[in-house]
Amino acid sequence: MLEKIPSAVGAALSGLKAGTEKTACHTAFRDIPASLTLTSPAFADGADMPARFTADGEGLSPPLAWGSLPPGTASLVVLVEDAGSPTPQPLVHLIAWNLPSDRTGLQEGEVSNPEAGQGLPLGRNSFLHAGWLPPDPPSGHGRHDYVFQVYALKHPLELPETPGRSALLKAMEGLVLGKGVLVGGYTRR
Numbered sequence: 103m104l105e106k107i108p109s110a111v112g113a114a115l116s117g118l119k120a121g122t123e124k125t126a127c128h129t130a131f132r133d134i135p136a137s138l139t140l141t142s143p144a145f146a147d148g149a150d151m152p153a154r155f156t157a158d159g160e161g162l163s164p165p166l167a168w169g170s171l172p173p174g175t176a177s178l179v180v181l182v183e184d185a186g187s188p189t190p191q192p193l194v195h196l197i198a199w200n201l202p203s204d205r206t207g208l209q210e211g212e213v214s215n216p217e218a219g220q221g222l223p224l225g226r227n228s229f230l231h232a233g234w235l236p237p238d239p240p241s242g243h244g245r246h247d248y249v250f251q252v253y254a255l256k257h258p259l260e261l262p263e264t265p266g267r268s269a270l271l272k273a274m275e276g277l278v279l280g281k282g283v284l285v286g287g288y289t290r291r
Contacts, residue, residue, distance in 0.1 A: 122185040125192050125249045127283050130271045138282030139169045140252050144210070151237070151248065151286040158290065161236035163196065163214045167207035168252045172279040175203045175254040179274065181267075186239060186246030194267045195235040195248060197225025200258045225265045232264045237288045250284040 122128060127136075144164045145151045153159040166180065178201040183192035198213055200223045213224060214234045227235035239246040255277045261269055 121192075122247060122249060122285075125183045125185055125251070126181055126267075126271055127249065127251045127281055130274070131253065131278055131281055134253075134278045134281050136283055137170060137172055137280035138252055138254060139167075140250060140282030140284040141167050142250070142284060142286065143167070145286050147284050149287065151288050153288075155236065155286075156288055157236045157238035159236075161214065161234070162211040163208065163234035164286070165208060165210040166250060166252070166284070168282055169206065170280075170282075171203060171254050174256060175279055177201060177203060177255045177258040178205060179251075179253040179255060179259070179270070180208065181251045181253070181270070182234075183249050183251070183267075184237065184239075184246055185249050186244070188240065188243060192249070193228040193235070194225075195227055195237065196233070197227065197265065197267065197270055199223050199225060199261065199265070199270060203254070223263075225261075225267075225270055239288060239290050241290050243290070245287050245289045248286045248288065250286065252282045254279045254281070 142164050155162055155164045180198040182196040183194055185192050187193040196213060224232040226232060229235055237248055256279060259273045261273050
């Protein structure tokens, strides 16, 4: 959808970015220790994501793996935000919540749509759909950093069927034991 924005418009907006400092791990949960490991076999932390995970490719959700959960972890939340979006707040690309504590990751494409999520509780992304919103930065806008976050919680959340970011963050208050962060970049050429 955003690939249709002319490159000149993207370049003109290149200085307008939400910013990493506005992502949940740097705002609502900035004081929570980054004690979890979060990795992807598809890209290294800080490196570019392969195009197959974006709107320029198949739009699959990337594989993720996590570990080092703190004692007492009862459930997990995965949140992905676009810190480079030309919006006041980061765009939400994925909310997966109430994942069981014995889960060690997400497979490639597992949360690309609600049917693929095999019954996983998925929240609303910024386009108001449950599941993975493939990165789709405007041409000429420059690199976007996608901040993948996993949170270990004391107990499962009580939320509506497909919560948005605000409801999720509010419900998580006081329950987060630890977090893990992984950044994958993407630049539309």
